[in-house]
Amino acid sequence: MTTSGFGNTVANSDISIASPRFLASDNTSGICPEAMHYLLQANEQDDLAYGNDVWTERAASRFRTLFETDCEIFFVFNGTAANSLALASLCQSYHGVICHQLAHIETDECGGPEFFSNGSKLLPVDTPMGKLTPEGIARVVTRRNDIHYPRPRVVSITQATEVGTLYSLDELQAIREVADQHDLKIHMDGARFANACASLNVTPAQMTWKAGVDVLCFSGTKNGLAFGEAIVFFDHELARDFEYRCKQAGQLASKMRFVSAPWLGLLENDTWLVNARHANAMAQRLVEGIHDIEGVNVMFPVQANSVFLEVPITAQQYLRDCGWTFYTFIGEGGVRFVCSWNTSEALIDALVTDLRQALVQRDQQ
Numbered sequence: 001m002t003t004s005g006f007g008n009t010v011a012n013s014d015i016s017i018a019s020p021r022f023l024a025s026d027n028t029s030g031i032c033p034e035a036m037h038y039l040l041q042a043n044e045q046d047d048l049a050y051g052n053d054v055w056t057e058r059a060a061s062r063f064r065t066l067f068e069t070d071c072e073i074f075f076v077f078n079g080t081a082a083n084s085l086a087l088a089s090l091c092q093s094y095h096g097v098i099c100h101q102l103a104h105i106e107t108d109e110c111g112g113p114e115f116f117s118n119g120s121k122l123l124p125v126d127t128p129m130g131k132l133t134p135e136g137i138a139r140v141v142t143r144r145n146d147i148h149y150p151r152p153r154v155v156s157i158t159q160a161t162e163v164g165t166l167y168s169l170d171e172l173q174a175i176r177e178v179a180d181q182h183d184l185k186i187h188m189d190g191a192r193f194a195n196a197c198a199s200l201n202v203t204p205a206q207m208t209w210k211a212g213v214d215v216l217c218f219s220g221t222k223n224g225l226a227f228g229e230a231i232v233f234f235d236h237e238l239a240r241d242f243e244y245r246c247k248q249a250g251q252l253a254s255k256m257r258f259v260s261a262p263w264l265g266l267l268e269n270d271t272w273l274v275n276a277r278h279a280n281a282m283a284q285r286l287v288e289g290i291h292d293i294e295g296v297n298v299m300f301p302v303q304a305n306s307v308f309l310e311v312p313i314t315a316q317q318y319l320r321d322c323g324w325t326f327y328t329f330i331g332e333g334g335v336r337f338v339c340s341w342n343t344s345e346a347l348i349d350a351l352v353t354d355l356r357q358a359l360v361q362r363d364q365q
């Protein structure tokens with residue numbers, strides 16, 4: 001096995017496996033044509049740097065239209081930076097951030113939120129289905145009020161969650177109510193925000209500021225961009241000086257137009273929704289395809305574009321030998337498949353076929 005520069009083991013070319021087939025993450029998908037179109041448009045001529053270009057203004061304006069309010073938009077390269085910097089703008093170093101124990105900010109951002117907030121402590125909660133509950137939040141807020149414990153200041157929710165479930169609008173409202181009781185701000189990790197809007201058939205405004213969300217990190221990367229996340233502040237006071245925070249963190253792109261312009265491809269003609277609906281539909285196709293395979297169980301309700309399956313270890317190896325890539329360290333274990341804007345029906349059907357064969361092979365051993 002050789003190791004890539006980022007510590008991922010990659011199969012040596014001399015190991016005979018089928019060509020890799022990517023359903024490990026929506027981060028493996030390509031750039032959708034609509035985003036590519038605007039990337040090339042923005043390359044047609046030079047423009048001002050550091051976000052002063054016409055494309056960044058156009059994209060920010062489109063966001064304000066999409067969210068039906070005068071929100072403030074900042075574009076950064078990736079989701080970890082978006083979450084870390086957004087959280088840092090919501091609390092001081094001596095504050096705590098209440099999150100689910102499976103939250104990406106807790107499990108997969110390598111201490112980024114704590115680092116960029118100079119020490120705000122994440123306060124993880126273990127509640128069902130990967131979702132925070134008002135009761136779970138209240139438990140954390142009320143368990144300690146002495147000076148030796150960080151004061152909870154933020155609630156961070158992920159929509160869709162890390163295990164592919166969704167908060168309903170009522171659940172979001174209930175979280176807003178408990179946040180108001182305890183003077184908490186609400187951050188939404190919207191890595192799969194588009195998938196959530198598509199699945200619930202609600203508007204971005206209904207899913208955010210109308211439900212009391214203070215700041216949203218909206219992922220374009222997982223919706224068809226090469227890279228690029230939009231940090232959307234619904235409270236201007238919280239956005240004060242945020243551009244300096246981005247600059248200091250190395251997240252102020254000099255050629256910002258190449259981060260912002262592709263967003264126009266997503267936001268025009270509701271491509272962001274079309275991409276999300278397709279990804280969600282492919283996840284449903286996978287669930288339907290495997291429903292009668294003995295030994296394979298769906299671990300969480302499939303409400304967006306992620307599917308978590310219990311698959312026997314021997315069958316997992318069979319899938320890897322067939323070239324399938326998947327993670328087993330996310331959520332509560334199991335095998336995670338994530339569908340993207342460009343996931344084909346044929347790819348899903350091939351996975352179903354290989355999964356079925358994997359279990360046959362296991363039973364024959």
Ligand SMILES: Cc1ncc(COP(=O)(O)O)c(C=O)c1O
Nearest residue numbers: 078079080081104158162189191
């Ligand atoms: C739920 C969630 N939040 C945040 C991120 C962070 O994104 P990035 O990998 O771009 O830092 C991811 C990554 O895919 C994610 O799945």
Ligand SMILES: C[C@H](O)[C@H](N)C(=O)O
Nearest residue numbers: 024025026027108330
């Ligand atoms: C692996 C990592 O967590 C990444 N955010 C993903 O969901 O694929």
